[in-house]
Amino acid sequence: MTHHVTTTPMKVLIKNAQDLDWALNFHPRRPWPKPLPIVVGRNDLVVAGFDRPRDQVAVSILQIDEEPMALLNQLYDTNELAPLERLRFMKLSGAPIELNLEPWSLEFQNYLDNRNLGLRVLQPLDHLIDWKESLENTLMKLRLSASQCREAIDILADLKFLGRDRTSWQDLNTENPESWIRSLRQLRFPKTANQDQQRQQKLDSLPWPRGVQAKWDRQGDQGVLVLQSRIGGPDELKKALSRLQDMSLDKEMWEKQ
Amino acid sequence: MTQFEELFVHPKSLNSEITKRVIEHTGLTPMITDRRPYSSLEGRLTGEEFSKSKKRLYLLPHEGHFFRKCPGTTGAACCNYFVLNLGVHCNMNCSYCYLQGYINSPVTQIYTNIDDAFAELTEMIRENPTAEFRVGTGETIDSLSLDHLTLYSIELISFFAKHRHLICEFKTKTDQVDHFIKTPHSGNVIVSWSVNPQKIVSEEEHGTATLDNRLSAARRCADHGFPVAFHIDPMIYFDEWRIHYEDLVDQICSRFKPNEVKWISVGALRYPPTMKHILRQRLTESKRVLTSELFLGTDGKLRYDHDLRNEMFKSVVKRFSDHSSEYPLLLCMETGASWQTTFEQTPRQIQGVKELFDPIVTTRPAL
Numbered sequence: 134m135t136h137h138v139t140t141t142p143m144k145v146l147i148k149n150a151q152d153l154d155w156a157l158n159f160h161p162r163r164p165w166p167k168p169l170p171i172v173v174g175r176n177d178l179v180v181a182g183f184d185r186p187r188d189q190v191a192v193s194i195l196q197i198d199e200e201p202m203a204l205l206n207q208l209y210d211t212n213e214l215a216p217l218e219r220l221r222f223m224k225l226s227g228a229p230i231e232l233n234l235e236p237w238s239l240e241f242q243n244y245l246d247n248r249n250l251g252l253r254v255l256q257p258l259d260h261l262i263d264w265k266e267s268l269e270n271t272l273m274k275l276r277l278s279a280s281q282c283r284e285a286i287d288i289l290a291d292l293k294f295l296g297r298d299r300t301s302w303q304d305l306n307t308e309n310p311e312s313w314i315r316s317l318r319q320l321r322f323p324k325t326a327n328q329d330q331q332r333q334q335k336l337d338s339l340p341w342p343r344g345v346q347a348k349w350d351r352q353g354d355q356g357v358l359v360l361q362s363r364i365g366g367p368d369e370l371k372k373a374l375s376r377l378q379d380m381s382l383d384k385e386m387w388e389k390q
Numbered sequence: 391m392t393q394f395e396e397l398f399v400h401p402k403s404l405n406s407e408i409t410k411r412v413i414e415h416t417g418l419t420p421m422i423t424d425r426r427p428y429s430s431l432e433g434r435l436t437g438e439e440f441s442k443s444k445k446r447l448y449l450l451p452h453e454g455h456f457f458r459k460c461p462g463t464t465g466a467a468c469c470n471y472f473v474l475n476l477g478v479h480c481n482m483n484c485s486y487c488y489l490q491g492y493i494n495s496p497v498t499q500i501y502t503n504i505d506d507a508f509a510e511l512t513e514m515i516r517e518n519p520t521a522e523f524r525v526g527t528g529e530t531i532d533s534l535s536l537d538h539l540t541l542y543s544i545e546l547i548s549f550f551a552k553h554r555h556l557i558c559e560f561k562t563k564t565d566q567v568d569h570f571i572k573t574p575h576s577g578n579v580i581v582s583w584s585v586n587p588q589k590i591v592s593e594e595e596h597g598t599a600t601l602d603n604r605l606s607a608a609r610r611c612a613d614h615g616f617p618v619a620f621h622i623d624p625m626i627y628f629d630e631w632r633i634h635y636e637d638l639v640d641q642i643c644s645r646f647k648p649n650e651v652k653w654i655s656v657g658a659l660r661y662p663p664t665m666k667h668i669l670r671q672r673l674t675e676s677k678r679v680l681t682s683e684l685f686l687g688t689d690g691k692l693r694y695d696h697d698l699r700n701e702m703f704k705s706v707v708k709r710f711s712d713h714s715s716e717y718p719l720l721l722c723m724e725t726g727a728s729w730q731t732t733f734e735q736t737p738r739q740i741q742g743v744k745e746l747f748d749p750i751v752t753t754r755p756a757l
Contacts, residue, residue, distance in 0.1 A: 215599075253664065253667065256667045257670065258668070259667075260670055287663075287666070290670065291680070291681060294670065294673070294677050294680055294681050295681045296676070321683075322683045322685075323683075325683050325685075325695050326684055328695075347684065351685070353684040353685050353686045353687055353688065353696070353698050354686065354687040354693045354694065354695055354699075355696040356695065356696075384741075
C-alpha cells in the first residue's frame with residue numbers, strides 16, 4: 134500500500150485582508166465554510182474564501198506554498214459547478230469560453246445558474262447585450278421557472294432578429310410569469326396567435342352542450358380543440374355526446390365566419 | 391460556389407485519381423496528414439468555423455459504413471431510403487441547410503475509396519438479393535457539386551447498370567450533369583433536383599444554380615434517358631408563397647410530362663432547435679428561416695403550424711393535378727395526418743407511391 138503524504142509547506146497565519154491578492158475570485162456560488170481560514174497560494178493569491186470581507190486588518194489564512202491555479206483545481210471540481218460559475222472558473226485559466234459573460238451582472242448569472250440552464254440555452258444572450266438592463270430586471274423580477282426562462286431568452290433573441298425594439302416587450306404586463314410568457318409568444322408568433330385567437334372566438338360562439346367547455350389550445354406545431362365536460366350522469370352524457378355529434382356534422386356551422 | 395483554399399490529403403489517398411484531379415483543378419498544394427485537420431475545433435462548430443470548413447478540403451479513405459438507412463424522422467411515414475455517403479459537407483450555402491446542425495467537422499471531406507463502397511453495396515445485395523433498395527448519394531453532400539472532381543457519378547452509373555433492380559438517386563442543386571450524361575446507363579439512376587421558386591433560390595440558396603438552369607439540366611438528363619425527380623423541399627413560407635410555388639409547379643409541368651418524372655417529393659422547412667444558434671451566427675440578409683413562425687413538432691424539429699403546412703402542400707398538389715393527376719407526388723418526412731389532409735390517403739394507399747413505403751428488412755444500421 135502506498136501512502137501519499139503531502140510535503141507542501143503550509144502554515145496558518147494572521148494577515149491584513151487588504152494585503153492579499155484577490156485576483157482569482159471567480160465568485161463561487163457556495164460560501165466558503167465559516168470555520169475554515171482563507172486559503173492562499175504562492176504570492177498570497179487567494180484561492181478560497183473569496184466571500185470573506187476584505188477590509189479586516191487581521192484575518193486567519195492558510196498559506197500553501199503551491200501554484201494558485203493548481204490549488205484552485207484541487208479545491209473546485211468543475212463537474213460540480215453550475216454552468217456559468219464553471220465558465221467563470223475556466224476563464225481564470227485562459228480557456229476559451231462559449232459565452233460572453235462580461236455584460237451580465239453576477240446577480241443575473243446566479244439567477245440563471247439557480248435554474249441550472251445549460252450553455253446552449255444561454256447562447257442567445259450573446260445577441261441580447263443591447264437589452265441587458267431591461268432583460269436582467271424583467272427576468273429577475275418575474276422569477277421565471279427554468280423552462281420559462283429558456284423560452285423567454287429564445288423568444289427575445291428571435292424578437293431581436295425580427296428587428297423589434299426593446300419597447301415592444303418591455304412594457305408587457307409582468308404581473309405573473311405565465312401571462313408574460315403568453316404575451317411574449319403573441320409578439321413572436323403574431324400570425325399564429327391571431328389565428329388561434331380567431332379559432333377560440335369561433336369556439337366561443339358555438340352552442341356547446343350544457344357542461345361542455347371548448348378551448349383552442351396550441352400544442353407545439355398543432356392547434357387542437359380541447360373539450361372539457363362536467364357531466365352529472367349517464368343521461369346527461371348521452372345528450373351531450375349526441376349534441377356533439379350533431380355539431381360535428383354541421384359543416385355550415387363550422388365554416389360560417 | 392465556395393472555392394477551396396486549403397487542401398489536405400491522407401497518405402493513403404495520395405495516389406488516388408481524385409487527388410490528382412483536385413490538385414489539377416484547384417492548383418492547391420496539398421498538406422499530407424493522417425490526422426483530421428483542425429481537429430481541436432471538432433465538436434460544435436461556431437458559425438464562423440462552419441463557414442471556414444467549407445473552404446478546407448480533406449481527401450481521405452472512409453473507414454466506417456458507407457451505406458446506411460435514412461433515419462427519417464420520428465412519427466413520419468418512412469419511404470425506405472438508403473444513403474451512400476461519399477463525402478460530408480457542401481460547397482454551396484443554403485440558409486436552411488440541415489448540415490449546420492449536423493456537421494461537427496472543421497473540414498469538407500471527400501472519401502477516395504469508392505471501391506470499398508461498391509464492395510459494401512455488393513455484400514448488401516448478396517445478403518438481400520430481392521430487396522429493391524433506393525440509394526441516394528445526396529444526403530450528407532450534394533451528389534454533383536463536387537462531382538467534377540470525383541467523377542463518382544460515372545462509376546455509380548456503371549455499377550448500378552449491373553444491378554438493375556436497384557435505384558440510385560443523385561440529388562443536387564447544381565446544373566452539373568454534362569460530364570456524365572453520355573455514360574451508358576440502365577435507366578435506374580435517377581437524377582433529382584431540389585427546387586424552389588427563384589425568389590427563394592436567390593435569397594436562401596446561395597451558390598446554387600438558378601431554378602431555370604436546374605430545370606434545363608434536368609431536361610438534358612431526361613433527353614438522355616435518365617429518369618428525373620424533384621424535391622420541392624423545403625417549402626418556405628413568405629407573403630406571396632402561393633403564387634411563387636404555383637409558378638414553380640407550372641415551370642416543372644411545362645418541361646416534363648408525368649411519365650418522365652420518377653417522383654416529386656414535397657416537404658416544408660424544418661430544423662432542430664439546436665440549429666438556431668448557428669443560424670443566428672451565420673445569418674445573411676434574409677432572416678426568413680430563423681424568424682419564421684415555427685413550432686416544436688412531435689419529432690423534436692421546429693416546423694410551421696400543421697395547418698399552414700398542409701395548406702402549402704395542398705396548394706402544390708392541386709396545382710400539379712390541374713396539369714395532370716399522373717404526377718407522382720409524395721410528402722417527405724411528414725406525419726400520417728399530413729398525408730391524409732393533403733392526399734386524403736395514406737402513402738400505402740396511393741398507386742405509384744405505395745411501393746416506396748413497403749418495408750424493407752435489412753440489418754443495415756441507420757444513419
